[in-house]
Amino acid sequence: MALDKKLIGRTFPSTTFTVDKEMIKRYCKAIEEFDPAFKEGETSPPTFASCFLIPSMMGAMSELSNLIDPSLIARIVHGEQEYEFYRPIKPGTYALEGRIADITEKMGRSGVLDILTLETTAKNEKGEASVIGRATILIRRP
């Protein structure tokens, strides 16, 4: 069953995510980013925004499981990621606002793929957008 295109534009309840210095340091260590700018964990490299993906996707997926067949959720692949960087992510609490930006489909090697684009805007404590992420998720139809 195809994903219902009526879901495009649907927003998810905002969740919060708190970033601390240790989290930034751990991320830098994992990608072996030893630039002095990030050493103390007071600011983060751009792709630290990827740490928002799982919590925002979890929120979206728990909502989506009410809307689409849960068996499809187990068949997802992260196909593409896009970021717009406005302000560096620093320690603090961010509001993650998610929405379904697009739903399309295409013919893949093993059948039809539904393509879902989840957009998440991470806003800082002043309500300013720090980063917008768009994750393109491929779902293989059973």
Next chain:
Amino acid sequence: MGKKVYFEDVDVGFEIPQFVVGPLTKEQIKNYAEAAGDPNPIHVDENFAKMSGYRTVIAHGLMTMAYVSRMLTKWLPTYTQLKTLKTRFTKVAYPGDTLTCKGKVTQKYVKEDGNYVELEVWSENQDGETVAKGSATVILPSRRKK
């Protein structure tokens, strides 16, 4: 981060310095999974990965993207000059793979709020296969500006 690079220094076709990482290790992939809070066992559980059709655990697409970003921020004097980054994950990266990240200028233009440079960016494994590819936008200062 890199030395100062000006808008006038780069033209369409300009290739930025490559960034090589690897060979990737299972430990690094595990560290990434923990740092990014990704619970998917396909990155850390050998048996699970095999049952999913892979020869061993696989690196996160976002991990390969992080290396592409590192190439860009290593070249740029300030990491905040990176404005957009988009990558499609075209092939799985495994432990043992060495990735070479590359970038080439495709377009440059001036807007009211800055001098924009667009690049195509990609990452190849040791066999020359592309594991991630996409585009990036950076802002560079002009020599003409005070």
